[in-house]
Amino acid sequence: MINAIELFAGVGGFRRGLEAAKGFEVVWGNQWEPSKKSQDAFECYARQFEKGVHSNEDITTVDEKMFVNKGIELIVGGFPCQDYSVARGLSGEKGIQGKKGVLFWEIMRLVDGIRPKYILLENVDRLLKSPSKQRGRDFSIMLASFRDKNYSVEWRVVNAAEYGQAQRRRRVFIFAIRNDTPYAISRFNEGEAAMLHERGFFANAFPVKLEISTKHKPDCFMMEEDLLEISDSFSKTYLNAGIMRNGKVYTEQLVPIEEKPRMLGEILQSGVDEKYYLNESAINKFKEFKGPKKIERIAVTGHKYTFSEGGMAFPDALDKPGRTMLTSEGTVNRSSHVVEDPETKRLRILTPVECERLNGFPDHWTEGMSERMRYFCMGNALVVGLVERMAKRILEIEEEDAEAIKVNPQQLQLSLY
Numbered sequence: 001m002i003n004a005i006e007l008f009a010g011v012g013g014f015r016r017g018l019e020a021a022k023g024f025e026v027v028w029g030n031q032w033e034p035s036k037k038s039q040d041a042f043e044c045y046a047r048q049f050e051k052g053v054h055s056n057e058d059i060t061t062v063d064e065k066m067f068v069n070k071g072i073e074l075i076v077g078g079f080p081c082q083d084y085s086v087a088r089g090l091s092g093e094k095g096i097q098g099k100k101g102v103l104f105w106e107i108m109r110l111v112d113g114i115r116p117k118y119i120l121l122e123n124v125d126r127l128l129k130s131p132s133k134q135r136g137r138d139f140s141i142m143l144a145s146f147r148d149k150n151y152s153v154e155w156r157v158v159n160a161a162e163y164g165q166a167q168r169r170r171r172v173f174i175f176a177i178r179n180d181t182p183y184a185i186s187r188f189n190e191g192e193a194a195m196l197h198e199r200g201f202f203a204n205a206f207p208v209k210l211e212i213s214t215k216h217k218p219d220c221f222m223m224e225e226d227l228l229e230i231s232d233s234f235s236k237t238y239l240n241a242g243i244m245r246n247g248k249v250y251t252e253q254l255v256p257i258e259e260k261p262r263m264l265g266e267i268l269q270s271g272v273d274e275k276y277y278l279n280e281s282a283i284n285k286f287k288e289f290k291g292p293k294k295i296e297r298i299a300v301t302g303h304k305y306t307f308s309e310g311g312m313a314f315p316d317a318l319d320k321p322g323r324t325m326l327t328s329e330g331t332v333n334r335s336s337h338v339v340e341d342p343e344t345k346r347l348r349i350l351t352p353v354e355c356e357r358l359n360g361f362p363d364h365w366t367e368g369m370s371e372r373m374r375y376f377c378m379g380n381a382l383v384v385g386l387v388e389r390m391a392k393r394i395l396e397i398e399e400e401d402a403e404a405i406k407v408n409p410q411q412l413q414l415s416l417y
Helices: 013-021 040-048 104-114 125-129 137-148 182-186 192-199 201-205 227-233 280-290 352-358 371-380 384-407 409-414
Strands: 002-007 024-030 053-055 072-078 118-124 151-159 170-178 219-222 241-245 248-252 293-298 304-309 338-340 347-349
Touching: 002 013, 002 104, 002 384, 013 024, 013 072, 013 384, 040 053, 040 371, 072 104, 104 118, 104 137, 118 125, 118 384, 125 137, 125 151, 125 170, 137 151, 137 227, 137 241, 151 201, 170 182, 170 201, 170 384, 182 384, 192 201, 192 241, 192 248, 201 384, 352 371
Parallel strands: 002 024, 002 072, 024 053, 072 118
Antiparallel strands: 118 170, 151 170, 151 241, 219 248, 241 248, 293 304, 338 347
């Protein structure tokens, strides 16, 4: 059994996936929403999971020493996307704190104190390109931070619908593994492309085609040594997959071997309450929001420009997976799903249960909070089925490592040098 801790837990998407894989025990989970009196997500988490410690405290106040010698081998978390720039301290020394005190540094603080074997993180895919004025800086700082802690990293942008799920949700997953593990040692001389296509962490969980993309040329480079230099001037284009080992980065645009997804129509409920149906006014607003438009605007500099936006399907097609849910799901806006109910042939929004199904949660998982918060939490949540696949991959690595140690422990140790 692998002991894990869950950071920024939300309503427990990571934990649901880990527990479904049957080989993990989440001994501590933290969820805290700053500046909010009502802690709906935490209360849902604590209600749904009985075992382990449920922490509802600011992660910056958590003492990493409490986890030392507790056998924690995995840290998971879907952390916020913020400004990762590095600041120099007042005395001029190299700083490792983000200018806005961002929460990624709290992850690294716990990594430093616990030294887990594995780290599995999730974020929006724009992380690879942020900030817009220095593309790739933030992700570069993250990779260099793991390098400095003696971890190797693989990443992959995954569209959940391409791997059998009911939602076209694109997220970047980041897997870091300590360099002294048998897995890392045994693959030290494996080529980067081979790792991404066949031998690495994500290749087994999310298979890809062997050919190299003709649209995007792979790139390979060494990272700058100093985090401040990366923060100040380093810029790189990161593709949808890659690997970093000892500061050497290889990135490639992988093409998934797509699986048949679940369709939006498959997750719809029957006998839906009248309150989810749209009146004529709401239908007209949705038509306006989702229709194509060209609007003349004036920039702060006084420059006139035309804002253009393409049209969206209205209502949403039931023979396709759902679109990416946002936290505004269920309100009258451009991004909310609108479906023609198969039973009544009338237009309506999705129910909270249908949103739970889009993310792979059991029905009524978020019941007990307001409906607005139920939509909000699902807009923030993970697709559970993807986590389960990655959890099973970690268990495969555990078995591989155990076998390697059993067969040739001395040779494995020597290969470190």
